[in-house]
Amino acid sequence: MKKIILSAIFLCFSSVAFSQLLPSFQFGLKGGANLSKLSTENTFSSDNKAGYYAGLWARIGAAGIHFQPELYLSGKNTTLVSNVDPVGVENKVRFTSLDVPLLIGTKIGAAGVGLRLNTGPVVSFLLDDKQSFGQATGNVFNGRFKNQSVGWQFGAGLDIGSLGVDLRYEAGISKIGKEGYSDTRMNLFTLGLAYRLF
Template sequence: MKKFTLIAALLFGVAHFASAQLIPNFQFGAKAGVNLSSFSLSNNNFDGSNRAGYLGGFWARVGGLGFHFQPELYLTGKNVNIEDDNGNVNRVKFTSIDVPLLVGSKVGALGFGGRFYTGPLISFKINDSQNFGGAFSDAVRLRDVKNQNFAWQLGAGVDIQDLSIDLRYEYGLTKQTYNEGNSKARINLFNLTLAYKIFSM
């Protein structure tokens, strides 16, 4: 009887794990967190130091056959102190709507597990020439992509029921302009976020 119970429990666990990995599913949720930016400057006369920023928005996940596609859309603020040779410090802030398009895989079952993912990120900058509404419209429609900034994300996450904790590294592929377009900087950053699954099907 004990062997039967053990075998039944094992088979149930394997079946649940397989169904969680193979059967297509959809999830949607919200997320918020902080980032720590490191700027690689195009001018050797300046040094960049790290400052904390923020991000908040929404994510979706479509999974099946052991893999998932996870597009996201969130507002982010990336900050840095820039010091020149004379010791003058300028605080530069980049505000944008970011759209990561991630592909990954998950291990685990029964609401617990880890995820690994990577993919490109398109950053729709909010500045004097493009306000929040314009950047949001461009991001949702993925419009005017060629004139935006690009990065690549790599990260891992832990799922605990409806909550997820993610840690990512973002490498800037293009240089963003600042100081009225006279200077450029490539943004590399880490971000740590807490996500909540609103619904799934």
Template sequence: MKKLLFSAVFFLFSITIASAQLLPSFQFGIKGGVNDATLNLSNPAFNNNTRLGYLGGFWARVGALGFNFQPELYVTSKNVEISDNTGETKAQFTSIDVPLLFGGKVGAFGLGARFYTGPLVSLAINKSQSFSGALNNAVNLNYKDQNFAWQFGTGLDIRNISIDLRYEAGITKQTYGNSQTRVSLFSLSLAVPLIKI
């Protein structure tokens, strides 16, 4: 009797996990969070200070067989501060970001861990900079209108809340003075599904 009960529980558990991982699913929701951007400056004369930015928008997830595709669309603000012994430049860039992420998920019963990676295209919609000291307008960051990056991340799903931690490695080179640099960032976001099928 105990073996039969154990077998039944194990069978139901296996079906639940298989259903959660194998059957096709679709989700659509909203997300918001913060980011911490940095420039990979090759010139040791410049100091790069990070400043918090924000992100907010929409995401969708289509999954089956334990894997998923997650396209997103959100507005993000990237803030950087560059200084040397003559002054500082503060730059803020607002863009529409579109990551196309591929990954997998493990877990069941409303708790799961995700991992994913994929390309991101960023379309700048606002670029502003302020200068102080002798730098003035002599050295500025020429942030391009269209930029590409690659995202790596992990996420934790707790029932109807998803927490994501990501690293975004800039691919497009930006010009700062006479040097080339790339913008990279870490982001932490909270997502809630509005539709789950």
């Protein structure tokens, strides 16, 4: 009886390990919320504001490692407050961008439940930025932003059947500002829900 139990346990672990070695392809939809903040010089401060993202993801895996490219439309919001003259001027900025994460990760689990770890670069293409000022003098606080920026994502996810939940942090690598906010990078947290189509 003991040998049968040990054999069954060994067979179970062997099946899980073998399934990790087989090549696989998955594709699905994804959407969620983000909290974005600009890392800045002492000339102004930035508050966390909620935004959104929605798009597509794919996952190609073999030998326990997967490559996960994604493509989604993202709305990022933040409020900038001047710390120099004129002090206290607010600039509310809304970014709309097309984001392309290119992630490498691994997955641990069995029976339709799995824990994923992912990391990799993300390229953001700015589609639009809208700025609104709390005061008329805020025009001196106006800024111009680059059309493209690069960040790095770290995160984890949990898959249950066709559903998945992802939590990530994105650190800005390249500066996003050209004029007004030249030494500025975008950092954000994202929480998303994914659905696997196949």
